[in-house]
Amino acid sequence: MASHEPAVGAQTTENAAAAARPKRVRTGCLTCRERHLKCDEGLPECQNCRKSSRTCKRGVRLNFIDTQVKSPPITPPTQDWDITFQDESREIASEYRGGLGRYAPISQEAEEVPDIKEEALYQFSSGVLNTPTLAPQQLPSLQQSLPAGDLESYPAVSQRRPDNSREQHIHSANNTDSTFTSQTIPPPPLPTYNDSKQTLTPPSEDRGPLDSPEELLFMQVFVEEVGLWMDSLDPYKHFSRLLPFNSLHEPMLLNAFLACGARHLALVNPAYHEDKALHYYDDATTRLLEALQNPNRNTVTCATTAVILNVYEIMSERPLQRMNHIAGARALIKECRWTAKSSGVGAACFWINVGMELLSCIRFNWQVAWDPDLWGVDMDFSREIEYGREEGWTYRLMYIVAKIANFRSSVPRQAESTQHAEQVRLSNRFNEWNRLKDWIDSWNNNVPRTMHPMGYLQPHQTSSKSAFPEVWLIKRTTIVARLFYHTGMCLLAQTHPLLSTRSPDMHELQQSHAHDLCGIVAHVKDRGVASVAIRSLAIAAECLVSRREQEEVLDIFDRIQKETGWRTGFLHKELKEKWGWNNEDQYQQQQQQNIPAPMLPLQSYQFPPSNLPPVPPPPSLKQGPRQGIINPILRSADFSAPTHPYQSHYVAPLHLPPQPQYNQY
Numbered sequence: 088m089a090s091h092e093p094a095v096g097a098q099t100t101e102n103a104a105a106a107a108r109p110k111r112v113r114t115g116c117l118t119c120r121e122r123h124l125k126c127d128e129g130l131p132e133c134q135n136c137r138k139s140s141r142t143c144k145r146g147v148r149l150n151f152i153d154t155q156v157k158s159p160p161i162t163p164p165t166q167d168w169d170i171t172f173q174d175e176s177r178e179i180a181s182e183y184r185g186g187l188g189r190y191a192p193i194s195q196e197a198e199e200v201p202d203i204k205e206e207a208l209y210q211f212s213s214g215v216l217n218t219p220t221l222a223p224q225q226l227p228s229l230q231q232s233l234p235a236g237d238l239e240s241y242p243a244v245s246q247r248r249p250d251n252s253r254e255q256h257i258h259s260a261n262n263t264d265s266t267f268t269s270q271t272i273p274p275p276p277l278p279t280y281n282d283s284k285q286t287l288t289p290p291s292e293d294r295g296p297l298d299s300p301e302e303l304l305f306m307q308v309f310v311e312e313v314g315l316w317m318d319s320l321d322p323y324k325h326f327s328r329l330l331p332f333n334s335l336h337e338p339m340l341l342n343a344f345l346a347c348g349a350r351h352l353a354l355v356n357p358a359y360h361e362d363k364a365l366h367y368y369d370d371a372t373t374r375l376l377e378a379l380q381n382p383n384r385n386t387v388t389c390a391t392t393a394v395i396l397n398v399y400e401i402m403s404e405r406p407l408q409r410m411n412h413i414a415g416a417r418a419l420i421k422e423c424r425w426t427a428k429s430s431g432v433g434a435a436c437f438w439i440n441v442g443m444e445l446l447s448c449i450r451f452n453w454q455v456a457w458d459p460d461l462w463g464v465d466m467d468f469s470r471e472i473e474y475g476r477e478e479g480w481t482y483r484l485m486y487i488v489a490k491i492a493n494f495r496s497s498v499p500r501q502a503e504s505t506q507h508a509e510q511v512r513l514s515n516r517f518n519e520w521n522r523l524k525d526w527i528d529s530w531n532n533n534v535p536r537t538m539h540p541m542g543y544l545q546p547h548q549t550s551s552k553s554a555f556p557e558v559w560l561i562k563r564t565t566i567v568a569r570l571f572y573h574t575g576m577c578l579l580a581q582t583h584p585l586l587s588t589r590s591p592d593m594h595e596l597q598q599s600h601a602h603d604l605c606g607i608v609a610h611v612k613d614r615g616v617a618s619v620a621i622r623s624l625a626i627a628a629e630c631l632v633s634r635r636e637q638e639e640v641l642d643i644f645d646r647i648q649k650e651t652g653w654r655t656g657f658l659h660k661e662l663k664e665k666w667g668w669n670n671e672d673q674y675q676q677q678q679q680q681n682i683p684a685p686m687l688p689l690q691s692y693q694f695p696p697s698n699l700p701p702v703p704p705p706p707s708l709k710q711g712p713r714q715g716i717i718n719p720i721l722r723s724a725d726f727s728a729p730t731h732p733y734q735s736h737y738v739a740p741l742h743l744p745p746q747p748q749y750n751q752y
Contacts, residue, residue, distance in 0.1 A: 114128055115127075115128050115133070116136065116143045116145055117144040117145065117146055118135070118141050118142065118143055119136070131143070176190075294336065295335075297335075301363075304348075305344075305345040305348035305349045305352065306331060306345060306348055307348070308348035308349075308351050308352050309344050309345070309347050309351070310327045310331060311327075312351050312614075313326075313348065313398065314326040314327030314331075315614065316614075316616070316617060317398065317439050318435070318615075319563050319615050319616060320439070320442060320481060320482070320567065321434070321439075321478070322476060322478050323431070323435070325432050325435040326395075326435065326439075330344075337392075338374060339375055339378065339388065339389075339392050340388060340391060340392050340395070342368075342370045342371035343367075343371040343396050343399070344395060345367040346364050346367035346371055346395075346396070346399050347398055347402065349364035350364035350399055350403070351402065352364075354402065364399075368396065371392060371396060372396060372411065372412075374392075375389060375412075376733065379733055379736045379737050379738065380738050382738050386419070386423050386743055387423060387432065387433075389419055390420055390425070391432060393412045394416045394420070394440060396412040396416070397413050397415075397416040397440070397443070398439075400412060400413060401413075401443065413720055413721070413724075414721055414723065414732040415732035416436075417440060417721050417724035417725075418725055418731060418732045418733075420437055420440055421725055421726075422726060422743070423743065426461075426463040427462045427463040427482060428463040438482065438485075441462070441489075442619075444456065444718060444721060445485060445489055445492065446622045447718065447720075449488075449492055449578075449622060452495065453496055453716060453717065454492070454493045454497065454717045454718065455492060455493055455718065456717055456721035456722050457721070459486050459489040459490055462486060464483055464486040465483070466483055466486065468483075468533040475537070477534075477538050477562060477564045477568065478564050480530070480535070480538060480568060481564050483530060484571050484572055487523065487526050487527050487530060488571050488575040488578075491523055491527075491575050491578050491579060492578070494516075495578050495581070495582045498582065499512065513584050516584040520582065520583060520584055527572065527575050527579070530572070531572060534568075537561070537562065538562075540558050540559055542557070542558075543559070544557040551609075553609050553610070553639065554633065554639050555605040555606035555609050555636070556606040557606060558603055558607045558610065560607065560611075563616060566611060566616045567616055569604075569607060570604060570608075570620060571619065571623070573600040573603055573604035573607075573623065573627065574622075574626050574627070576596065576597075577600050577601055577604070577626055577627055578626065580593045580594075580596045580597035580600075580630075581597065594630075597630045598630060600627070601627035601630050601631060602636075604623055604624065604626075605624065605627055605628070605631075605636070605640060605643075607620075608624045609643055617647070621644075621647070621658075624643065624644075625658055625662070628640040628662055629662065640662070641659060641662070726739070
């Protein structure tokens with residue numbers, strides 16, 4: 088018995104020492120753990136960190152002790168959805184010291200390359216206008232299905248090609264019967280939009296050329312169709328020629344491009360579904376929101392991506408239900424300090440964003456949210472612009488049209504309380520109207536010869552049987568500028584503070600520019616100007632009084648919808664109401680009265696005398712546009728506003744690129 092007493096005593100001593108040893112804490116701070124000290128778990132700072140003036144780091148540190156990778160359970164496949172499991176434990180473990188080392192190395196297996204024997208035959212025609220409108224709400228949007236009679240142009244099955252075949256990009260200009268020629272687009276080369284094996288883009292890393300037939304097709308559609316009108320005001324063609332190459336190492340930018348291409352393809356060809364476009368859109372949006380939380384982000388890439396996603400939302404069937412990036416793109420542009428004085432991608436993003444808002448304000452009678460005086464446009468017409476750079480003159484005209492839109496939307500709803508106050512108000516508005524009219528006339532007189540028509544034929548001189556003159560303009564920027572110019576003149580004729588639109592001067596002014604504008608749209612073959620053409624045509628058509636001219640305008644809208652899928656039904660309804668077509672008896676009465684006066688040369692128009700005439704009747708008795716409001720979508724599109732965009736994701740950047748770096752793309 089005595090031989091066991093020392094062992095018992097030793098065990099008792101060891102237990103007592105273990106009991107006296109401090110217990111290990113599990114919720115202490117990471118700072119004490121790194122210093123191998125016992126933490127008292129005090130909050131918000133423990134005693135050790137307080138004494139040593141150290142940062143008391145809190146968090147959970149994982150220890151990877153037992154790691155096993157098991158096969159996921161088997162899920163029976165269905166026809167409606169497909170699901171796979173992705174093991175991300177290695178990526179999570181790599182964030183911790185020594186975590187990845189506990190995993191066995193991965194055996195490199197050769198990636199299967201699908202044997203694709205299908206080729207998509209993508210044909211483009213030179214005269215098609217298949218681009219989305221630039222107003223963010225209820226503007227002409229493309230429809231998901233085409234008329235039944237046109238389904239033959241969209242084959243349901245692509246032809247079999249040899250294995251070494253590649254995507255063909257064919258331009259055709261054989262259609263001479265219509266201004267807006269048709270195009271043939273194939274169905275998807277591979278089925279399923281829920282195939283988990285089809286990844287969007289790899290992580291942020293450099294990659295070679297696009298090697299996926301699907302991605303290549305969507306990018307081609309964007310470059311040839313969507314980017315075409317986005318670059319209508321950009322001499323360097325950033326969206327269709329430069330930025331696609333930058334997107335090869337920017338997945339966020341690439342997915343935004345692919346989303347727009349897939350969306351356009353779904354709108355013009357019912358064989359393609361919108362699910363794929365939404366897939367790319369959601370991925371690009373997720374990446375953008377994640378980037379906005381990083382203060383060291385690339386602000387140029389974020390702003391450019393938001394602008395492209397804004398275009399996607401405008402192309403949506405119901406833009407009112409999808410406005411995640413309309414205000415966000417404007418706020419990011421302001422954050423980058425992009426203005427009319429910027430260059431490179433900054434100028435491209437600024438002008439496409441401003442142009443979309445301007446068309447929207449013309450459509451809804453809104454005031455431009457971004458004050459044109461803050462754009463930074465050089466309005467000194469005596470300062471010459473480099474020859475062949477008509478874009479600078481177009482920017483100046485957009486500034487003037489924005490001022491006209493603001494003047495139009497600020498028409499008072501009722502007269503002033505006293506006759507003297509009403510006289511002063513009318514005098515001020517009359518002077519402002521004259522200033523805008525002189526401004527736009529001075530622009531027209533100072534633009535280079537290349538921005539005037541190359542040809543002008545009266546209707547009786549053409550074989551097109553059109554009621555409008557054939558106005559031939561060569562350069563796309565010139566066409567856009569002329570459409571804005573005639574639109575601005577029509578708006579001025581509608582907003583004269585002293586004369587009604589039925590007065591001989593205003594009537595002839597409006598009719599002359601409306602006919603020229605309709606003549607441009609009726610004969611244009613450049614599909615890159617459709618975004619401005621549709622909205623301008625709707626403004627000009629309001630004043631047409633001839634039944635033949637009204638019917639031709641509706642035929643133009645029908646032709647656009649038939650060939651490109653644009654939805655113009657609401658324009659039919661609005662114009663017929665303004666023309667009085669809903670009451671055919673009223674139309675017959677107008678025809679008998681023969682209201683329209685004979686056309687007079689535009690040069691015969693003269694300003695009213697400087698001395699003011701007597702006060703006209705109250706505005707309630709005078710026809711004219713309603714008073715508008717500041718663009719409600721973009722009113723708070725600034726990160727300094729209390730309710731700014733990306734409210735729960737935005738973190739202010741630490742560094743902003745200097746102004747000269749805007750031309751880095």
